[in-house]
Amino acid sequence: MGLIKNTVHYCCVSRDNQILYAYNGGDQSNESLAGLCLEKTPPFHAWYFESIGKRRFGFLIGDGFVYFAIVDEALGKVSVLKFLEHLRDEFKKAARKNCRGSFTAAIGSINVDDVVSKLIASLERVAAETANNELKTSNSNLAEQSEGVSSTKAPLLGRSSKQEKKRGKDHVVSVRGAELDEHRNSNDRADRCEASSAAETSSQKECVPRRGRSGSHSFEWKWRRLVQIVLAIDAAICLTLFCVWLAICEGIKCTRS
Numbered sequence: 001m002g003l004i005k006n007t008v009h010y011c012c013v014s015r016d017n018q019i020l021y022a023y024n025g026g027d028q029s030n031e032s033l034a035g036l037c038l039e040k041t042p043p044f045h046a047w048y049f050e051s052i053g054k055r056r057f058g059f060l061i062g063d064g065f066v067y068f069a070i071v072d073e074a075l076g077k078v079s080v081l082k083f084l085e086h087l088r089d090e091f092k093k094a095a096r097k098n099c100r101g102s103f104t105a106a107i108g109s110i111n112v113d114d115v116v117s118k119l120i121a122s123l124e125r126v127a128a129e130t131a132n133n134e135l136k137t138s139n140s141n142l143a144e145q146s147e148g149v150s151s152t153k154a155p156l157l158g159r160s161s162k163q164e165k166k167r168g169k170d171h172v173v174s175v176r177g178a179e180l181d182e183h184r185n186s187n188d189r190a191d192r193c194e195a196s197s198a199a200e201t202s203s204q205k206e207c208v209p210r211r212g213r214s215g216s217h218s219f220e221w222k223w224r225r226l227v228q229i230v231l232a233i234d235a236a237i238c239l240t241l242f243c244v245w246l247a248i249c250e251g252i253k254c255t256r257s
Helices: 029-039 077-097 103-108 112-157 162-249
Strands: 008-015 018-024 047-052 055-062 065-072
Touching: 008 029, 008 077, 008 112, 018 029, 018 112, 029 065, 047 077, 055 077, 065 077, 077 112
Parallel strands: none
Antiparallel strands: 008 018, 008 065, 047 055, 055 065
8 A cells, every 4th residue: 555645654453462454654664663662552541642753652442452553743632543443443343244253354354455545544634624724824813913013013114194193292192191190199099098097096096095094994893893792702701600609609698608
């Protein structure tokens, strides 16, 4: 099979490190490189991609098979993954048609080269469309930027008219007027802030002695309350002792003896 634009350098289907089918874009070193990559197939992955230099290496792993491809780095991961999935689906279709035979017999039942050629052509067509869209987008962005630059530089290339000069003067006057208004507003705000800060300072000074007086008054009230409680307890104890003495002496008999 001939070279197809050299975007898919190599692809193969393997099982237990044994290559069952392989497509090579023309470079014989791809086979040895693919063998090394298949020996180090990442475990516990459904798919895996890695880019080295200008080439992208893609794995699609499932049902004991490894679908591997070496493609140009310009091809996106999503496109390569879809390519490997289509390759897997085609081989599964062939295996279902020849369910009694081996996998090699299933491959021989279809023209694998034609199938792979169609898949590669579809992949390259999608990549070309994507590249064209990106190129159009970049060209449109460059055109917009160039228009913006030319529009800004156009007045500098020729003489400005009287109307443009008048607009420039009006703009300068409006800018100066806005600056003066802003300066006045900032001064007014500063005066208001100073006045409010002074008022807050005076209110704080007034609040300090009030707080001091209220604190001393509450302390004096608590001290008086404590003294009253202590005197009341002492009086109760004395009255209790007096009542006990009267009960023991049966009145005032103890004083007569």
